[in-house]
Amino acid sequence: MKYLFASLLVVLLISSGCDPEKIFGEKKPPEVGEIQSDDADLIVMPLDTVRFWVQATDPENGTLSYDWSKSGGQFLGSVTGSEVTWVAPAVGGSFKISVKVSNAEKDVTKETRITVQSPFAPFVRITDPADGFFAVQWENVPVKFQASHANGIAAVELHIRDTLVQTFAGHPGSDYEITWPVNQDAGPAELKIVAIANVTSAAGADSVQVTIEGLVPGKTEMETIREY
Amino acid sequence: MFALLLFGACDDIVRDNVLDPKNPNSFRPQVVTVEAFVNTGHPSPYSGYLLAALDSLQTMFGARIVIAEHHRPVTGNTYNDNLVLDDSELLYDKYFTAVNEGNKGIPDVYINGIGERIQGASSVSSVLFRLQNVLQPLISENSSFTIEPDVSRSGNDIILKSTVARLGSDSAINFKLRAMLLEDIDGDSNKRVVRKIIYSNIVPQLSAGEVTSVYIGTVSENYQGKLTALFFLTSQNDTEVYQAIAESVQ
Numbered sequence: 001m002k003y004l005f006a007s008l009l010v011v012l013l014i015s016s017g018c019d020p021e022k023i024f025g026e027k028k029p030p031e032v033g034e035i036q037s038d039d040a041d042l043i044v045m046p047l048d049t050v051r052f053w054v055q056a057t058d059p060e061n062g063t064l065s066y067d068w069s070k071s072g073g074q075f076l077g078s079v080t081g082s083e084v085t086w087v088a089p090a091v092g093g094s095f096k097i098s099v100k101v102s103n104a105e106k107d108v109t110k111e112t113r114i115t116v117q118s119p120f121a122p123f124v125r126i127t128d129p130a131d132g133f134f135a136v137q138w139e140n141v142p143v144k145f146q147a148s149h150a151n152g153i154a155a156v157e158l159h160i161r162d163t164l165v166q167t168f169a170g171h172p173g174s175d176y177e178i179t180w181p182v183n184q185d186a187g188p189a190e191l192k193i194v195a196i197a198n199v200t201s202a203a204g205a206d207s208v209q210v211t212i213e214g215l216v217p218g219k220t221e222m223e224t225i226r227e228y
Numbered sequence: 229m230f231a232l233l234l235f236g237a238c239d240d241i242v243r244d245n246v247l248d249p250k251n252p253n254s255f256r257p258q259v260v261t262v263e264a265f266v267n268t269g270h271p272s273p274y275s276g277y278l279l280a281a282l283d284s285l286q287t288m289f290g291a292r293i294v295i296a297e298h299h300r301p302v303t304g305n306t307y308n309d310n311l312v313l314d315d316s317e318l319l320y321d322k323y324f325t326a327v328n329e330g331n332k333g334i335p336d337v338y339i340n341g342i343g344e345r346i347q348g349a350s351s352v353s354s355v356l357f358r359l360q361n362v363l364q365p366l367i368s369e370n371s372s373f374t375i376e377p378d379v380s381r382s383g384n385d386i387i388l389k390s391t392v393a394r395l396g397s398d399s400a401i402n403f404k405l406r407a408m409l410l411e412d413i414d415g416d417s418n419k420r421v422v423r424k425i426i427y428s429n430i431v432p433q434l435s436a437g438e439v440t441s442v443y444i445g446t447v448s449e450n451y452q453g454k455l456t457a458l459f460f461l462t463s464q465n466d467t468e469v470y471q472a473i474a475e476s477v478q
Contacts (some may be wrong), residue, residue: 035322087358134358138331154269186274186350213348213355214274216267218332 053083069087092118092150118150122204147195186214258371269309377475
């Protein structure tokens with residue numbers, strides 16, 4: 001009988017690839033809900049304090065441990081409980097808050113993002129054209145500039161003589177190149193780029209003084225051909 | 229004494245005069261050509277700004293530049309400029325096609341053929357500023373050609389020829405001469421109006437130090453205003469200008 005039981009155990013071990021979980025039942029990870037906070041829209045001001053927590057249970061009926069981490073700001077007090085208090089950094093941006101919940105065998109990680117509003121206007125710098133540039137009417141002039149903001153850029157606007165010419169969507173990265181269709185009246189003009197920040201809608205601008213040189217469209221080849 | 233002269237002083241004279249075509253280091257200052265394409269029938273002031281700026285340029289740079297005023301049509305033909313010349317339009321097309329940039333329109337200025345281009349104007353001062361910036365470095369450049377105009381009249385015919393010398397140490401191939409007759413229509417804004425453009429045959433080769441005479445053509449039309457002949461030495465396709473000179477037609 002003793003030999004029979006030992007033989008059965010050997011057969012079980014071989015058939016299960018020596019994985020005790022397959023023999024004695026799989027250990028289950030903690031069941032963890034999403035991270036919640038006392039700031040519903042997850043948009044705060046610099047240095048605001050926010051409470052985060054998770055609800056978790058252990059199917060193995062063991063003890064759960066918590067380990068919170070963040071990509072910016074500071075935690076106040078313990079980071080090993082089911083809730084933490086986080087202080088937003090002084091600068092704006094998007095920050096990751098995550099928690100790893102573990103039981104005796106397994107762990108589950110949950111994360112969320114929180115936006116800290118930057119109180120500053122977007123940075124804008126026109127690199128091309130330079131001050132004193134002469135643009136010829138009816139041409140398309142490339143306009144290059146840098147625009148950035150801690151919360152990202154929602155949109156950039158091209159203004160000529162304080163009149164909005166065109167709006168372009170913002171994008172990740174700070175380098176922009178747009179096209180200015182020179183269809184304004186001849187004469188001196190201010191070319192201004194306005195960048196609008198995500199979240200805060202704060203606006204930043206840079207401008208250069210240019211001159212639009214008047215041009216009367218000349219007869220095209222088709223017109224000449226038609227005449228003949 | 230005689231022996232000394234014989235052995236010491238009868239070598240070839242050193243050709244160190246920079247104006248001497250036989251001197252391999254010879255050159256002449258390049259005369260810069262400024263060709264303005266305008267339309268004075270259109271009510272916009274832009275061509276007028278340019279023409280006024282050209283007057284100032286002529287005063288500033290004198291004989292170092294030659295200026296021609298081509299009249300060309302504008303879109304829609306609503307505004308007629310009776311000084312429009314088909315040959316000017318053909319030349320404009322050549323320049324425009326070679327540059328392959330921007331739009332056709334007036335005013336449009338080509339300098340040394342397609343060497344430089346200034347288009348549009350919003351005031352006399354703006355276009356003068358731009359032209360000065362472009363011309364300033366060009367007027368200190370030298371050319372390996374010199375051209376001497378030869379304009380004569382026979383009855384109503386104006387016969388246009390030129391003597392060309394190749395300077396420096398390299399041969400030149402496949403160039404030609406262009407002559408343009410300019411008329412002073414009103415002594416004011418239309419004082420350099422291109423009325424006729426004629427071209428020589430292609431000169432296949434001119435060796436360094438060589439001098440040749442080139443017949444360009446004969447113009448038989450009668451003009452009322454004071455005439456000036458401009459001579460351009462150009463590339464085979466007319467788009468590059470290497471040397472130029474102006475000569476009054478008596």
